[in-house]
Amino acid sequence: MGDSNATYLNATKGLKSWLVTIDHKRIGLMYLASVLFFFLAGGTFAILFRTELFTAKGDLFSADTYNSFFTLHGVIMVFLVIIPSVPAALGNFVLPLMLGAKDVAFPKLNLLSLYIYWTGSIIALCTIIFGHVDTGWTFYTPYSSNQGSSVVWMTFAAFVLGFSSILTGMNFVVTVHKLRAPGMTWFRMPLFVWGIYATSIIQVMATPVLGITLLLLIMENMVGIGIFNPNLGGDPVLFQHFFWFYSHPAVYIMILPGMAVQSELIAVFSQKKIFGYKFIAFSSLAIALISFIVWGHHMFVSGQSELIAMIFSFLTFLVAIPSGVKVFNWLYTLRHGSIRLNTPMIWALNFMVLFTIGGLTGLHLGTMSVDVHLHDTYFVVAHFHYVMMGGTLMTFMGGIYYWWPKITGKMYNEKWGRIAAAGVGVSFMVTFLPQFIMGAQGMPRRYYQYIEQYEKFHQMSTIGAYMLGAFFTMGAVVLVMSLRGSNFALDNPWNARTLEWTHTATPPVEHNFIGQPVVMYGPYDYDAPESSDTLESLAVRDGQTSETA
Amino acid sequence: MKEGSNNLIDKMVHYKVPAENEYWIPDGVGGFFENVDWLYNWITIISVVFFAAIIFPMWYYTWKYNRKSVGDKALNQHDHSFFLEILWSGGPLIILFVMFYYGFQGYLDMRIKPNNAMEVGVRAYQWGWEFSYNEDFEGNATKCETKVSFNEPLLLPTGRAVNFLMTSSDVLHSFYLPNFRQKGDVIPGRYNTVWVEAPEGKEGTYPLFCTEFCGTSHSQMLAEVRFVKADEFNAWLKSKEKVSCGGVSLERGKNIYSGVCQACHSLDGSKKVGPSFKGLWGREEKIEGGSSVTVDENYIKESILNPNAKIVEGYPPSMPAQELDEDEIKSVIKFIKEQK
Numbered sequence: 001m002g003d004s005n006a007t008y009l010n011a012t013k014g015l016k017s018w019l020v021t022i023d024h025k026r027i028g029l030m031y032l033a034s035v036l037f038f039f040l041a042g043g044t045f046a047i048l049f050r051t052e053l054f055t056a057k058g059d060l061f062s063a064d065t066y067n068s069f070f071t072l073h074g075v076i077m078v079f080l081v082i083i084p085s086v087p088a089a090l091g092n093f094v095l096p097l098m099l100g101a102k103d104v105a106f107p108k109l110n111l112l113s114l115y116i117y118w119t120g121s122i123i124a125l126c127t128i129i130f131g132h133v134d135t136g137w138t139f140y141t142p143y144s145s146n147q148g149s150s151v152v153w154m155t156f157a158a159f160v161l162g163f164s165s166i167l168t169g170m171n172f173v174v175t176v177h178k179l180r181a182p183g184m185t186w187f188r189m190p191l192f193v194w195g196i197y198a199t200s201i202i203q204v205m206a207t208p209v210l211g212i213t214l215l216l217l218i219m220e221n222m223v224g225i226g227i228f229n230p231n232l233g234g235d236p237v238l239f240q241h242f243f244w245f246y247s248h249p250a251v252y253i254m255i256l257p258g259m260a261v262q263s264e265l266i267a268v269f270s271q272k273k274i275f276g277y278k279f280i281a282f283s284s285l286a287i288a289l290i291s292f293i294v295w296g297h298h299m300f301v302s303g304q305s306e307l308i309a310m311i312f313s314f315l316t317f318l319v320a321i322p323s324g325v326k327v328f329n330w331l332y333t334l335r336h337g338s339i340r341l342n343t344p345m346i347w348a349l350n351f352m353v354l355f356t357i358g359g360l361t362g363l364h365l366g367t368m369s370v371d372v373h374l375h376d377t378y379f380v381v382a383h384f385h386y387v388m389m390g391g392t393l394m395t396f397m398g399g400i401y402y403w404w405p406k407i408t409g410k411m412y413n414e415k416w417g418r419i420a421a422a423g424v425g426v427s428f429m430v431t432f433l434p435q436f437i438m439g440a441q442g443m444p445r446r447y448y449q450y451i452e453q454y455e456k457f458h459q460m461s462t463i464g465a466y467m468l469g470a471f472f473t474m475g476a477v478v479l480v481m482s483l484r485g486s487n488f489a490l491d492n493p494w495n496a497r498t499l500e501w502t503h504t505a506t507p508p509v510e511h512n513f514i515g516q517p518v519v520m521y522g523p524y525d526y527d528a529p530e531s532s533d534t535l536e537s538l539a540v541r542d543g544q545t546s547e548t549a
Numbered sequence: 550m551k552e553g554s555n556n557l558i559d560k561m562v563h564y565k566v567p568a569e570n571e572y573w574i575p576d577g578v579g580g581f582f583e584n585v586d587w588l589y590n591w592i593t594i595i596s597v598v599f600f601a602a603i604i605f606p607m608w609y610y611t612w613k614y615n616r617k618s619v620g621d622k623a624l625n626q627h628d629h630s631f632f633l634e635i636l637w638s639g640g641p642l643i644i645l646f647v648m649f650y651y652g653f654q655g656y657l658d659m660r661i662k663p664n665n666a667m668e669v670g671v672r673a674y675q676w677g678w679e680f681s682y683n684e685d686f687e688g689n690a691t692k693c694e695t696k697v698s699f700n701e702p703l704l705l706p707t708g709r710a711v712n713f714l715m716t717s718s719d720v721l722h723s724f725y726l727p728n729f730r731q732k733g734d735v736i737p738g739r740y741n742t743v744w745v746e747a748p749e750g751k752e753g754t755y756p757l758f759c760t761e762f763c764g765t766s767h768s769q770m771l772a773e774v775r776f777v778k779a780d781e782f783n784a785w786l787k788s789k790e791k792v793s794c795g796g797v798s799l800e801r802g803k804n805i806y807s808g809v810c811q812a813c814h815s816l817d818g819s820k821k822v823g824p825s826f827k828g829l830w831g832r833e834e835k836i837e838g839g840s841s842v843t844v845d846e847n848y849i850k851e852s853i854l855n856p857n858a859k860i861v862e863g864y865p866p867s868m869p870a871q872e873l874d875e876d877e878i879k880s881v882i883k884f885i886k887e888q889k
Binding site for chain 2 (some may be wrong): 136231235270332366445453527
């Protein structure tokens, strides 16, 4: 520990030191690299099938190829990118630092969940290369129960990935409960931690249901046990209940971490205490709870009873409230702030615009009679892209740009970073706004070819997709160039108040902190004394000298 | 490309969802659209208002409170207001409850059919639709169940509620009439129903889409549903009845072919999902497993009722069993014999 130049990046060297590391920061970084790789893959599939959809007739590749491309896009983006994006990649890196802990509660388990994630990814990759999966990411039976071995392997991959999710979630829950630094009370935890905590609870409770469902599906395929196949006395709709019992909470597994990052970005770039801290914190828990009892809103047209449908619709409207509360609180935090439009803040503003649209169009879909018209049309496609991509992925990018100096020690070019972020926001609207219109006009999902009436909307959408590809590439180039440059980052470039900025070096040392940090203030206390002073005084009290100040 | 060679597919691209305003919601027919369109418009307006109430202040704040120089602090650290929290969670809750209530009302109308509805059977399969009729406009029973396939317009009468009793022969499909704002999943092994009513004067052609992904040709499960006046419907049904209830005939065989078999079996010798019917009769076919079989009455019947029993070499075992009766099978055999 004596060497003041040793960071977590160069404390030990060689490939092996990375592969057997139990340092949460290195594990987070490896997650980050994997997630970004799959983001590239999933995005490439999207660009390919959007190209096919440029004309009404299917002409670029065959229907089967198209069907497998949209399936791969969905499976990769959901299971390999969005679910692990913020929690596993950023959460792993940041969460222990924010709590003032040396690592997560179970560092070896953490490494294991990374290896399980890799195993699941490799199975998925092999299936993509050698097999043919065209069920959509929802794997609806009975179509999926007689599609042969590729579906079995793909579901097995999702099954394996579930374990990674469960272990990471459990690790975080225990870390939050047991490893908070002295003085880090529950209400001094940054809202990022609250969001990840709520996410972890859903992960631990809901993912096993997906595991059981996928296992049943595998058994159905291999030995024909007849749970879902009507020819064997099974019930195909039962699968939908099982699937959405996991996958609706999973939607919140995907969005809550995005909201978690958003709270940090808004507070820091306004240099202001977050408005309604407790309301934001508890709304995460409220979302986590209610998310378990709304799954039936995916089945308004599948013949479930009117009473059940009514109850699910009602609960669905309830879950809108905590999300709305968050948005209003973020908005009010901006008021009277001292706002800087750095690159992460541009991503955060993208989130505000896009997620608000995503949330509001959810009202159309929660309203039962309107949903009957819109169900399984492009309106739904647009809605969940606004929430998942406009929500989670925007803040994931924002989070990467926000913590990039901490992770790498380098600062990127702000001008180009801002252009890339704003460009993604604009291209997103060009891509997905037309999809609302054609959805309302009746354009069904997952169509390889379509009636000419919708062609102009599809063409605009495809052009938007190309723009998205270009601006995301620009965003990646900005980050890569920063690594090659020599623009070293300050310890706390954004003047944040959370421990990962105030109490650690940039990049952090292997064991995060020198001495045990003691927390005296809340995470956004911009009216408290400068935190570095606090650090000095604590270090003096603990009989140490700070090397980080 | 094999799909491109099919005339039906070329035709489908030109189907139209009647829409006066191509940038909003298509023309509404029947009773449900009033509730749906009203709610759709109203929710959209509410959404735009909320969007503006969030995004304009956001832009204003980011402009007004922009940090001019390094070290500028926030004007204040005001961080909570119980009143505001109640306002922006309670206020929307009331609006949401209104949406919920009217949405539920409309949904009940869509799901509860009137007692005097005319029942039309819908069978969905990979990849097509088949309507079956048991009564005419006045409610007189047809000679037998009259089946009509989706490659010609499917006729329904205006001025009478029509209840679709739907089931699937294979996987999930979904029955969607955009202009009627009506949709219902078509599920194998059980019945699901949806109903519509086009009032007199609303005669016209409306497309029917499949909206649940069902495999390779999901996007080709498009049909034209044509609502006509009662007289025209009855006359049409009579002509279909002749074909459908006519015992064994070549015409009936042809009709079944174009409805059911056409998607996978060509007549010109080209290879589709299954073998072509051209020159099929009497041929010796090698089957999976090494043996061979002559295409005769028995083989065709077996292949219709239990398609996977003897698979011709080089083809996937993907044909679903077909629910045809004895006369229908004989008609198909007659038709295949003619394909020299």
